[in-house]
Amino acid sequence: MKNIQDMFKEIDSQGMEPYKALMKYCDSRVTADEGIPAVIGLDDLTASWNTTYKGAGQDEEFRFLMAAGAMVFASLYEQKSAEELGEYPGIAPAMSAMAEMFFHAGEDGRIVPYREVVKQFVVNQDGQEGGKPDGEL
Amino acid sequence: MENFKMEEFLQTISKDKRCLEMFRYLINSSYIRVVNYHNTNPVNAERFEAEIKYYSEHFVPVTLKDLDQFFETRKWPYEKPGLIPAIFEGFRNHYDVMLPILDKYHFTGWFYFPSFFMDIPLEEQLPFSEAHELNITDESLYPDKRIAMNWDEVREIASRHEVCCHTGNHFQITKETPDEDMYREIVTAKRHLEEKIGREVEVFCWLYGEEYNYNKKAHKYLKEAGYKYVVSNLKMEKIR
Numbered sequence: 001m002k003n004i005q006d007m008f009k010e011i012d013s014q015g016m017e018p019y020k021a022l023m024k025y026c027d028s029r030v031t032a033d034e035g036i037p038a039v040i041g042l043d044d045l046t047a048s049w050n051t052t053y054k055g056a057g058q059d060e061e062f063r064f065l066m067a068a069g070a071m072v073f074a075s076l077y078e079q080k081s082a083e084e085l086g087e088y089p090g091i092a093p094a095m096s097a098m099a100e101m102f103f104h105a106g107e108d109g110r111i112v113p114y115r116e117v118v119k120q121f122v123v124n125q126d127g128q129e130g131g132k133p134d135g136e137l
Numbered sequence: 138m139e140n141f142k143m144e145e146f147l148q149t150i151s152k153d154k155r156c157l158e159m160f161r162y163l164i165n166s167s168y169i170r171v172v173n174y175h176n177t178n179p180v181n182a183e184r185f186e187a188e189i190k191y192y193s194e195h196f197v198p199v200t201l202k203d204l205d206q207f208f209e210t211r212k213w214p215y216e217k218p219g220l221i222p223a224i225f226e227g228f229r230n231h232y233d234v235m236l237p238i239l240d241k242y243h244f245t246g247w248f249y250f251p252s253f254f255m256d257i258p259l260e261e262q263l264p265f266s267e268a269h270e271l272n273i274t275d276e277s278l279y280p281d282k283r284i285a286m287n288w289d290e291v292r293e294i295a296s297r298h299e300v301c302c303h304t305g306n307h308f309q310i311t312k313e314t315p316d317e318d319m320y321r322e323i324v325t326a327k328r329h330l331e332e333k334i335g336r337e338v339e340v341f342c343w344l345y346g347e348e349y350n351y352n353k354k355a356h357k358y359l360k361e362a363g364y365k366y367v368v369s370n371l372k373m374e375k376i377r
Binding site: 008012015032033035036038039040042043045046047051054059064066067070071078087088089090095099118 | 145153155159166169170172185188196211215217218272368370372373374376377
């Protein structure tokens with residue numbers, strides 16, 4: 001499984017283009033008609049602020065990639081103007097873009113993007129059906 | 138190629154405390170995956186089925202009991218991560234298209250209802266939806282003009298899926314919302330939904346992603362109503 005260091009090395013070598021391409025794909029989704037993935041926080045306001053949790057075994061390593069990915073997207077969305085962002089803070093579309101790119105850890109250690117789930121229903125920019133996102137790392 | 142600048146990156150994300158909050162939720166394993174649905178028209182049924190089938194193979198469905206257990210034990214009770222298909226607005230096409238798919242794959246859906254929508258007379262449902270930002274994408278789907286579920290359909294959903302309150306009128310509650318409107322959209326909406334389905338409704342979901350602390354004026358109504366969880370587009374907060 002790729003780790004955070006690998007991820008930042010790739011960003012160093014490829015730049016932010018894969019992330020920007022994925023944001024463009026996210027903008028093209030029809031939110032009224034399609035399933036839109038996201039990840040939301042779970043917060044117990046009745047518990048102490050420093051409560052710690054243990055997640056699903058399959059996410060044990062993957063959560064670090066999700067966290068780093070979310071912050072990369074957040075930094076890109078935060079650069080957009082308030083007009084472009086509309087009612088939501090940059091972190092909201094960032095969490096959805098992150099879920100698109102880092103949907104879950106595959107059994108083979110791959111990062112599975114959400115587009116793979118709906119690959120036969122997605123038309124790429126070249127007009128071909130397929131699941132490989134322009135922004136896949 | 139645009140180079141990545143770590144200092145700029147860190148400065149940008151530290152501008153908004155919500156970024157750091159989300160970072161902490163992810164690192165602290167206190168998060169859940171959701172996939173948000175609005176219209177589930179028959180034309181997309183094949184796609185929805187592919188999605189739900191995929192979720193059933195790679196994730197576990199999530200019930201409110203699972204969340205209660207997670208918060209109580211501070212440990213996710215399954216090897217696989219959980220995923221919530223969140224289905225918004227109480228459209229009839231949810232019952233006709235999405236419900237049979239969820240049932241086929243034994244996957245729990247979370248249905249978010251504006252609880253007064255189901256009472257709107259048929260002739261007025263479309264104008265109501267237009268006036269309340271309930272965005273119908275196929276107006277021709279139902280010649281009888283019933284675009285909202287009826288209460289029998291809601292009750293059937295409530296018998297095996299999670300039912301949540303999404304205000305009464307799909308109403309945006311702001312800091313300036315008068316008390317009587319807040320009461321109607323938070324408290325009356327919950328009680329009405331509960332009366333119709335015959336069970337407690339524990340989840341309230343804002344419109345446009347406000348979080349619990351955004352609107353302190355609303356706290357007394359959320360507490361008076363007796364909600365346990367408040368959902369925004371960034372988090373689900375347990376308030377009691």
